[in-house]
Amino acid sequence: MSVFSRYMLRLARKRWRIRAFRKRRELRPVTDRTNLIRGDQLLVFTTFRNERVRLPHFLRYYRDMGINHFLMVDNDSDDGGREYLAEQPDVSLWTTPASYKRSRFGVDWLNWLQMKYGHGRWCLVVDPDEFFVYPFCDTRPLRALTDWLDASSIKSFSAMLLDMYPKGPFDALPYNEGQDPFEIAPWFDSGNYTITRNHKYGNLWIQGGPRMRMFFADAPERAPALNKIPLVKWHRDYAYVSSTHMLLPRGLNQTYDEWGGEKASGVLLHAKFLDTFARKAEEEMERKQHYANSHEYRAYRLATAVEPDLWCKWSEKYINWRQLEILGLMSKGNWA
Amino acid sequence: MKSGTLGFVMLCHTALDRAAQVARHWAERDCPVVIHVDKRVKRRAHDGLVKALGDLKNVRFSGRHACEWGTWGLVAATQEASELILRDFPGVRHVYLASGSCLPLRPVEELVRYLDERPKTDFIESVTTEDVGWTIGGLDVERFTLRFPFSWRRQRRLFDGYVRLQRRLGFRRRIPTGIVPHLGSQWWCLTRRTLSAILDNPDREETDAYFRRVWIPDESYFQTLVRQVSGNVESRSLTLSKFDFQGKPHIFYDDHLQILRRSDCFVARKIWPHADKLYRTFLTDDHASQTAEPNPGKIDRLFAKAIERRTKGRAGLYMQSRHPNENWENGRTAAPYSVFEGFADVFENFELWMSKTTGTRVHGHLFAPGKVEFAGGEAVYNGALSDNAMLRDYNPKSFLTNLLWNTRGERQCFQHGPGDLQALNWFMAGDPNAQISVISGAWAIPLFRSNRNFGDIRRDAAELQKIEAEFLNILRSPWVKARVRTWTLAEFVENPMEPLQTIVDEISPRSMRRLTEVPRLTDLTGFGQFLQNLRNQGMQPVLMGDFPATGELRPSNPRRGRPYLVK
Numbered sequence: 001m002s003v004f005s006r007y008m009l010r011l012a013r014k015r016w017r018i019r020a021f022r023k024r025r026e027l028r029p030v031t032d033r034t035n036l037i038r039g040d041q042l043l044v045f046t047t048f049r050n051e052r053v054r055l056p057h058f059l060r061y062y063r064d065m066g067i068n069h070f071l072m073v074d075n076d077s078d079d080g081g082r083e084y085l086a087e088q089p090d091v092s093l094w095t096t097p098a099s100y101k102r103s104r105f106g107v108d109w110l111n112w113l114q115m116k117y118g119h120g121r122w123c124l125v126v127d128p129d130e131f132f133v134y135p136f137c138d139t140r141p142l143r144a145l146t147d148w149l150d151a152s153s154i155k156s157f158s159a160m161l162l163d164m165y166p167k168g169p170f171d172a173l174p175y176n177e178g179q180d181p182f183e184i185a186p187w188f189d190s191g192n193y194t195i196t197r198n199h200k201y202g203n204l205w206i207q208g209g210p211r212m213r214m215f216f217a218d219a220p221e222r223a224p225a226l227n228k229i230p231l232v233k234w235h236r237d238y239a240y241v242s243s244t245h246m247l248l249p250r251g252l253n254q255t256y257d258e259w260g261g262e263k264a265s266g267v268l269l270h271a272k273f274l275d276t277f278a279r280k281a282e283e284e285m286e287r288k289q290h291y292a293n294s295h296e297y298r299a300y301r302l303a304t305a306v307e308p309d310l311w312c313k314w315s316e317k318y319i320n321w322r323q324l325e326i327l328g329l330m331s332k333g334n335w336a
Numbered sequence: 337m338k339s340g341t342l343g344f345v346m347l348c349h350t351a352l353d354r355a356a357q358v359a360r361h362w363a364e365r366d367c368p369v370v371i372h373v374d375k376r377v378k379r380r381a382h383d384g385l386v387k388a389l390g391d392l393k394n395v396r397f398s399g400r401h402a403c404e405w406g407t408w409g410l411v412a413a414t415q416e417a418s419e420l421i422l423r424d425f426p427g428v429r430h431v432y433l434a435s436g437s438c439l440p441l442r443p444v445e446e447l448v449r450y451l452d453e454r455p456k457t458d459f460i461e462s463v464t465t466e467d468v469g470w471t472i473g474g475l476d477v478e479r480f481t482l483r484f485p486f487s488w489r490r491q492r493r494l495f496d497g498y499v500r501l502q503r504r505l506g507f508r509r510r511i512p513t514g515i516v517p518h519l520g521s522q523w524w525c526l527t528r529r530t531l532s533a534i535l536d537n538p539d540r541e542e543t544d545a546y547f548r549r550v551w552i553p554d555e556s557y558f559q560t561l562v563r564q565v566s567g568n569v570e571s572r573s574l575t576l577s578k579f580d581f582q583g584k585p586h587i588f589y590d591d592h593l594q595i596l597r598r599s600d601c602f603v604a605r606k607i608w609p610h611a612d613k614l615y616r617t618f619l620t621d622d623h624a625s626q627t628a629e630p631n632p633g634k635i636d637r638l639f640a641k642a643i644e645r646r647t648k649g650r651a652g653l654y655m656q657s658r659h660p661n662e663n664w665e666n667g668r669t670a671a672p673y674s675v676f677e678g679f680a681d682v683f684e685n686f687e688l689w690m691s692k693t694t695g696t697r698v699h700g701h702l703f704a705p706g707k708v709e710f711a712g713g714e715a716v717y718n719g720a721l722s723d724n725a726m727l728r729d730y731n732p733k734s735f736l737t738n739l740l741w742n743t744r745g746e747r748q749c750f751q752h753g754p755g756d757l758q759a760l761n762w763f764m765a766g767d768p769n770a771q772i773s774v775i776s777g778a779w780a781i782p783l784f785r786s787n788r789n790f791g792d793i794r795r796d797a798a799e800l801q802k803i804e805a806e807f808l809n810i811l812r813s814p815w816v817k818a819r820v821r822t823w824t825l826a827e828f829v830e831n832p833m834e835p836l837q838t839i840v841d842e843i844s845p846r847s848m849r850r851l852t853e854v855p856r857l858t859d860l861t862g863f864g865q866f867l868q869n870l871r872n873q874g875m876q877p878v879l880m881g882d883f884p885a886t887g888e889l890r891p892s893n894p895r896r897g898r899p900y901l902v903k
Binding site for chain 2: 136152192256329336
């Protein structure tokens with residue numbers, strides 16, 4: 001990589017950080033409990049809109065994992081989610097009516113919060129429908145992983161997005177508050193992912209899964225990216241570039257081995273396809289606040305009009321992380 | 337057991353609460369403990385530890401040194417603590433060097449008894465520099481002959497640069513006479529006799545001055561000197577300690593409980609400080625009295641596998657944390673597979689016959705334009721792979737590697753031809769897992785049997801011939817790693833059994849059966865004339881070999897039921 005393009009990336013990183021700094025004014029604190037954050041605690045950063053029904057399980061899942069504090073940005077919810085979170089003892093909450101799209105889908109807001117509160121700590125950036133799974137997550141808390149990453153001088157940890165779906169139409173079974181979404185949607189595609197390297201940022205670009213198979217067969221290049229790097233030992237100079245798909249400086253995107261070995265990695269189970277989905281797709285189409293002119297949601301809406309069933313006879317049913325490891329979707333690397 | 341013949345020296349720098357727990361465990365079981373706390377630990381934490389152990393009469397704290405990894409500080413700390421334990425506890429016969437993240441796995445009495453039975457043995461891993469295979473950075477004997485003024489952790493570039501410079505200039509430090517460099521694990525258990533001989537050596541000042549500038553002296557100081565003074569070195573460590581490929585110690589967690597218990601080792605490191613279950617389990621006294629020898633085989637295998645996964649990975653897997661550069665794949669694909677070009681044109685129902693004969697999965701043209709022809713006409717295949725041609729063509733390499741990964745354990749065969757997507761020709765040719773069999777020119781048979789305008793046929797024939805010729809060129813290149821076999825159509829039709837037998841034997845070597853049922857050759861009456869017609873139209877079909885323009889080419893001996901086989 002030439003000195004010039006390295007310099008351009010440096011400028012880009014500075015630009016994203018300045019942008020995040022400017023966008024901080026859009027955030028209004030609802031409850032600020034950040035004074036509770038101590039030393040090297042584990043933090044979750046989330047932005048959400050109208051996800052009230054999902055929040056209780058989301059919080060429990062990550063509390064059980066050993067997350068100490070949640071820093072959340074509410075994008076103008078009107079379903080009581082804000083009020084619910086304001087009462088949680090380990091949540092610091094900000095709210096904003098500003099445009100989701102113009103904050104680059106929440107990245108600017110979270111970049112700012114991470115810059116301010118994440119420096120020197122392990123930060124996990126996830127949406128309310130993303131559930132992080134890492135090697136040994138059933139026997140070791142997240143702290144074990146971050147301690148090991150620290151000891152191995154690894155600063156970023158990748159977890160590919162894995163779309164989970166039910167058998168039959170999305171709304172066959174309603175999702176109830178507090179329920180584990182994967183009781184309803186336990187199925188996933190195990191081996192149809194395509195990978196290419198993004199040479200500019202040094203990350204991998206992964207596409208595939210049921211969305212590509214069902215909704216994007218005629219335009220595969222527009223299928224959503226599934227590569228994510230949600231867990232990073234944050235430094236105030238870092239910046240997410242596009243969602244959690246890639247970061248700057250680009251060395252942080254190097255979460256894969258190029259010489260045949262396997263680095264440790266995890267998976268983000270994506271509980272998107274529940275009965276809440278159709279409503280969400282409808283609403284997001286109205287708001288036009290999503291990526292690439294909401295092409296994704298348009299494709300879904302076209303497909304959901306005819307009651308799609310993502311399930312096929314080769315769908316795998318989720319059991320645990322070891323199953324994902326054996327299927328080659330994640331790896332223990334040299335963590336044993 | 338009032339003797340107190342075993343004493344512990346503990347080097348601590350983090351998780352002092354855990355160190356205190358372990359020290360208390362030992363001290364209460366009548367083993368004196370001397371603790372060294374890294375000088376870089378804050379005074380308050382240090383004082384807390386002193387206070388926590390204040391009620392124990394047989395615990396001492398030694399003078400503090402800064403112990404940066406790989407520097408002399410660790411040795412200095414060990415020396416001072418050892419002197420203290422030998423002086424203050426005259427009953428001690430064996431001194432065990434442990435760290436703050438060590439955990440005893442068996443009752444102390446068992447260790448004491450084990451040592452009582454071997455009162456003159458020194459347990460210390462001590463290997464000559466030529467024989468160690470585990471040094472990091474390629475530095476083994478050079479640890480003793482170069483200078484290392486820069487920190488490996490904080491000033492890596494300077495460190496590496498200075499090492500390179502010294503190598504280039506041919507710089508060497510003189511190794512003092514009488515010193516034969518040995519390396520080994522820093523965790524040892526020495527007898528009073530040996531340890532005091534090392535510490536009271538009249539030349540110690542000179543020796544120390546030398547080792548002060550050796551890199552990672554804690555892995556070489558005692559390991560080297562013990563060879564001068566001890567007559568009974570057992571070259572192994574009583575501490576179970578495993579290192580990963582970067583030289584960092586593996587860490588034990590709660591879920592290692594069973595495997596640790598069954599290892600029968602006396603002490604293990606490193607334990608994760610928050611592994612509550614391990615500390616709870618192993619620090620409560622169970623009076624199991626075994627005399628088993630330490631047997632860490634299972635743990636060795638577990639960590640060896642982890643290192644292999646990190647350095648070599650699973651062959652044929654492409655995923656978020658394994659994306660090898662070309663030629664570094666360790667196996668481009670997950671399993672052997674067969675590619676057939678022309679066979680489905682020459683034989684009727686070739687796919688069915690093949691799958692029956694070899695018990696493999698035989699697909700149609702996987703790379704056909706318009707649709708992926710999975711076996712049985714499936715719309716979705718293993719791993720939810722779609723038969724949509726646009727998805728396949730979006731990333732053909734991922735398509736093939738995914739298919740082979742998803743179907744591990746079942747051999748895949750598929751048809752290929754010049755009418756198909758050619759994007760993977762190089763990829764397959766360079767793949768040792770591929771078995772590529774080509775009957776060149778067979779693509780002309782469907783044209784011959786089709787009912788189209790001859791002008792169109794002629795144009796298609798020219799194009800297909802060009803594409804197949806390119807593929808054959810690739811298969812002749814010196815970079816080919818696949819098992820390639822090619823026949824011209826004329827060659828093949830003359831004697832089809834022998835090639836088939838060879839291919840089938842290679843796919844299922846164990847069966848070693850002679851082919852009894854053969855697929856039916858397609859009817860080629862008039863094919864020679866068809867080729868002549870192409871020639872007459874100005875197109876030169878060459879890949880089929882020599883077909884007589886008139887008269888028929890027939891299998892040389894169609895009645896012979898069994899092919900000739902060399903066994």
